[in-house]
Amino acid sequence: MAIRKVVERQTGVALWRQIADRIRLAISNGDYDAAGMVPPETVLAGEFGVNRHTVRSALAALAEEGLVRAVQGRGTMIERKERVSYPISRRTRFSQGLGRQVKEIGTRLLGHAELRASGEIATSLGIAPGDPVIELRTVSSGDGRPLSVSASYYPAARFPRMAEAFEQLHSVTKAFAAHGLDDYVRVSTEIVARHADGDELSKLKLSAGAIVLETHSINADLDGKPVEYSRSCFAADRMKLKIET
Amino acid sequence: MAIRKVVERQTGVALWRQIADRIRLAISNGDYDAAGMVPPETVLAGEFGVNRHTVRSALAALAEEGLVRAVQGRGTMIERKERVSYPISRRTRFSQGLGRQVKEIGTRLLGHAELRASGEIATSLGIAPGDPVIELRTVSSGDGRPLSVSASYYPAARFPRMAEAFEQLHSVTKAFAAHGLDDYVRVSTEIVARHADGDELSKLKLSAGAIVLETHSINADLDGKPVEYSRSCFAADRMKLKIET
DNA sequence: CTCAAATGTCTATTGATCTAGACAAGTGTA
DNA sequence: TACACTTGTCTAGATCAATAGACATTTGAG
Numbered sequence: 001m002a003i004r005k006v007v008e009r010q011t012g013v014a015l016w017r018q019i020a021d022r023i024r025l026a027i028s029n030g031d032y033d034a035a036g037m038v039p040p041e042t043v044l045a046g047e048f049g050v051n052r053h054t055v056r057s058a059l060a061a062l063a064e065e066g067l068v069r070a071v072q073g074r075g076t077m078i079e080r081k082e083r084v085s086y087p088i089s090r091r092t093r094f095s096q097g098l099g100r101q102v103k104e105i106g107t108r109l110l111g112h113a114e115l116r117a118s119g120e121i122a123t124s125l126g127i128a129p130g131d132p133v134i135e136l137r138t139v140s141s142g143d144g145r146p147l148s149v150s151a152s153y154y155p156a157a158r159f160p161r162m163a164e165a166f167e168q169l170h171s172v173t174k175a176f177a178a179h180g181l182d183d184y185v186r187v188s189t190e191i192v193a194r195h196a197d198g199d200e201l202s203k204l205k206l207s208a209g210a211i212v213l214e215t216h217s218i219n220a221d222l223d224g225k226p227v228e229y230s231r232s233c234f235a236a237d238r239m240k241l242k243i244e245t
Numbered sequence: 246m247a248i249r250k251v252v253e254r255q256t257g258v259a260l261w262r263q264i265a266d267r268i269r270l271a272i273s274n275g276d277y278d279a280a281g282m283v284p285p286e287t288v289l290a291g292e293f294g295v296n297r298h299t300v301r302s303a304l305a306a307l308a309e310e311g312l313v314r315a316v317q318g319r320g321t322m323i324e325r326k327e328r329v330s331y332p333i334s335r336r337t338r339f340s341q342g343l344g345r346q347v348k349e350i351g352t353r354l355l356g357h358a359e360l361r362a363s364g365e366i367a368t369s370l371g372i373a374p375g376d377p378v379i380e381l382r383t384v385s386s387g388d389g390r391p392l393s394v395s396a397s398y399y400p401a402a403r404f405p406r407m408a409e410a411f412e413q414l415h416s417v418t419k420a421f422a423a424h425g426l427d428d429y430v431r432v433s434t435e436i437v438a439r440h441a442d443g444d445e446l447s448k449l450k451l452s453a454g455a456i457v458l459e460t461h462s463i464n465a466d467l468d469g470k471p472v473e474y475s476r477s478c479f480a481a482d483r484m485k486l487k488i489e490t
Numbered sequence: 491c492t493c494a495a496a497t498g499t500c501t502a503t504t505g506a507t508c509t510a511g512a513c514a515a516g517t518g519t520a
Numbered sequence: 521t522a523c524a525c526t527t528g529t530c531t532a533g534a535t536c537a538a539t540a541g542a543c544a545t546t547t548g549a550g
Contacts, residue, residue, distance in 0.1 A: 011455075012262030012306070012507090013440055014537060020257075021440045028437075030364065040496060051539045056497085061257070072497040073547030083437070090490040119275065189488035192273075192328070193438035193456045193481040195258055195266045211438045211456055236438040243434035243488050245335040257537090259507060285526060296509045301527085317527040318516030 016057035019048055021211075023062060024237055027081050038068055038076040065237070084142055086234065089244040092186040092217075093173060094140060102142030107170060110137040110149075110203075112163035114156055121153050124218050124229035132156035134163055139203050146204045147239055150232040158227070176227065184227055189217040193236065204235045211236040261302035264293055266456075268307060269482055272326050283313055283321040310482070329387055331479065334489040337431040337462075338418060339385060347387030352415060355382040355394075355448075357408035359401055366398050369463050369474035377401035379408055384448050391449045392484055395477040403472070421472065429472055434462040438481065449480045456481040 011018075023038060032038055041059065045052040059076055062068045070076040084101050094107065113135045122129045133153045140148045152172070154162045158179065165175035176184060196204070196212045204212075212233040219228040234241070268283060277283055286304070290297040304321055307313045315321040329346050343350055358380045367374045378398045385393050397417070399407045403424070410420035421429060441449070441457045449457075457478040464473040479486070 011446075012259035012265075014257035014259075016537080017257030018440050018442070022442065025437070025439055042496085053540090054538060057537085070497060071547080072545060073495080075496060075547095085435070088488055088490070092490075186490050189490070190330070191436060191458065191486040191488065192270070193458050194270055195263050195456070197263070197267065211440070213436065213438050241436040243333055243436065245333070245337075245431050245434070245490065259536095261507080287526085298510090299508060302507085315527060316517085318518080318525080320517095320526060 014057075015048075015050055015054050016061065019044070019050070019055060019058035020061045021237075022048075023058060024065075024067060027067065027078055028083050030081070032078060036078055038078065040075060083238055083240045084147060085240050085242045086147075087242045087244055088186065088189055088215075088217075090185045092189075092219075104143050105141070107138050107140045109163075109167055110139055112136050112166075117153070120216075121229055124216070125153065125155055125226045127155055127157075134159065136163060136166055145238060146235070148232050148234045149200060149203045150230055152228055152230040154228055155226075172228070181221055181227060184219045184221050187218050187220045187224070187226075189215055191215050191241065196233070196235075200233050204233070206235055206237075213239065213241060215241070259302075260293075260295055260299050261306065264289070264295070264300060264303035265306045266482075267293075268303060269310075269312060272312065272323055273328050275326070277323060281323055283323065285320060328483055328485045329392060330485050330487045331392075332487045332489055333431065333434055333460075333462075335430045337434075337464075343387055349388050350385070352383050352385045354408075354412055355384055357381050357411075362398070362400075365461075366474055369461070370398060370400055370471045372400055372402075379404065381408060381411055390483065391480070393477050393479045394445060394448045395475055397473055397475040399473055400471075417473070426466055426472060429464045429466050432463050432465045432469070432471075434460055436460050436486065441478070441480075445478050449478070451480055451482075458484065458486060460486070 023044070026032060027038070038044070038059070039047075041052050041055045044055045048055065059068060059070060063070060067078070067080055068076050069079050094105075114132055115135055117125065117127055117129055117131045117133045119129070121133060122131065125133065127133070132155075134156050136150075136152045136154075138150050138152070139146055140150070156162075159176070159181075161179070162175055165178045166172065169175050169178065176182075192214050193211055194214065196206055196210050200206065200212055201210065213236050215230075215232045215234070217230045217232070218226050219230070220226045268289070271277060272283070283289070283304070284292075286297050286300045289300045293300065304313060304315060308315060308321075312323070312325055313321050314324050329343060331343065339350075339352065359377055360380055361375050362370065362372055362378045363374060366378060367376065370378065372378070377400075379401050381395075381397045381399075383395050383397070384391055385395070401407075404421070404426075406424070407420055410423045411417065414420050414423065421427075437459050438456055439459065441451055441455050445451065445457055446455065449455075458481050460475075460477045460479070462475045462477070463471050464475070465471045
């Protein structure tokens with residue numbers, strides 16, 4: 001007898017999307033590795049207690065993501081399974097961490113601005129409200145797939161040429177070095193999860209309705225003085241965060 | 246002119262739920278602290294570019310959660326704002342971490358079993374597939390609100406009386422001590438986000454359709470030998486994870 | 491080849507979601 | 521009191537989500 005996997009109705013989240021989420025996770029956990037393919041639609045429909053058409057909608061969404069490929073007569077094959085694992089440790093560096101998981105890493109500058117620090121930004125950077133900060137907005141990709149969008153803030157007094165330096169060097173670490181800061185460490189990371197908004201959906205090229213992992217992180221120099229406050233949104237269906245302590 | 250906040254249609258996630266998620270986050274970020282109340286329904290409807298009735302559905306969901314309270318003629322007031330922050334560090338201990346954020350902490354044992362380690366459990370604990378492990382299933386609450394559900398695995402060879410010890414002592418740390426293990430550290434935590442399934446919805450008493458943060462963590466003794474592998478699901482609208490490095 | 495099993499396509503129906511508009515009822519201020 | 525502003529309630533219609541059933545098409549195994 002099939003195991004009954006529970007989905008809920010009238011939640012504001014369509015059944016096909018809940019089921020797509022569950023199948024994606026099962027693929028990523030290796031639950032279907034033995035066969036290399038997803039169970040037949042009728043079996044899934046039985047497991048989730050829904051109509052076969054509903055399962056088809058879920059599989060269509062996963063096919064749209066490029067995660068599975070259906071072949072008439074044979075079944076639905078798994079094309080790709082891993083989520084990229086993003087390590088968070090005291091020495092978190094974006095491009096290093098992804099390492100061998102992706103061949104090509106790119107961070108693109110969407111825009112920059114100089115503005116006055118308000119509430120959370122000022123608190124996190126340990127500066128006074130109203131002090132000038134430089135904002136960099138970036139999107140990062142691995143092998144052409146967008147993985148995260150970020151807004152990062154730097155005290156303008158200490159890093160006046162952050163935007164230009166990043167634009168030339170394409171690296172926060174190098175831009176810090178250009179200001180005479182050779183080393184920095186991650187001191188704090190907060191993580192929440194929510195549904196992506198439209199702006200994130202388009203920038204991350206997400207199959208709509210997806211979930212994002214939002215992190216608020218603080219990096220500091222070796223004296224403990226904050227040098228960067230960053231808000232990033234990771235596509236939750238492409239990334240997992242790995243905390244190393 | 247109102248800022249346009251983007252929501253997406255035909256995503257499998259109803260507009261009212263996306264909007265509820267965004268308002269919940271805005272409340273938690275303190276965006277509405279000045280007034281102590283949510284903007285009027287007509288204003289929100291304008292910002293999100295939807296009908297006022299859709300906003301009303303979102304606010305009704307938040308009222309159901311106890312987050313806001315609407316008063317005819319006055320507006321919609323914020324009743325409660327903070328998410329509980331769950332710290333993850335090398336010395337992660339559940340009850341200690343929540344500290345002053347909640348007055349009363351409880352972990353209830355839902356059940357336990359002895360089973361044979363399979364794939365991820367065996368790998369994480371560094372034992373051979375088929376070796377016996379003890380499984381504890383628990384739900385943890387703060388001030389009566391369920392915060393997380395967990396399944397934890399311990400090598401039965403080393404911790405044969407884990408279930409009984411936990412049942413008596415109501416603490417993993419003390420149950421370890423009863424087996425002669427005085428100290429342990431968190432070595433790895435992986436985090437993914439997804440929609441809650443029906444089982445989690447009921448155990449966490451979640452307002453349906455919610456998001457969970459799922460963590461897979463490994464604790465080890467001071468020699469680096471794994472002693473616990475744990476899978477936990479945190480209610481994403483009540484918790485944030487705070488990584489201290 | 492034959493057949494079972496799997497995906498693909500179609501129609502029809504029901505309920506949930508979203509929009510639109512109108513008006514009632516409560517609150518606070520001038 | 522009069523008024524502006526806010527939430528509460530109702531109706532009606534359009535679109536999306538899910539069910540149900542029937543049948544076509546493709547694949548692989550015997």
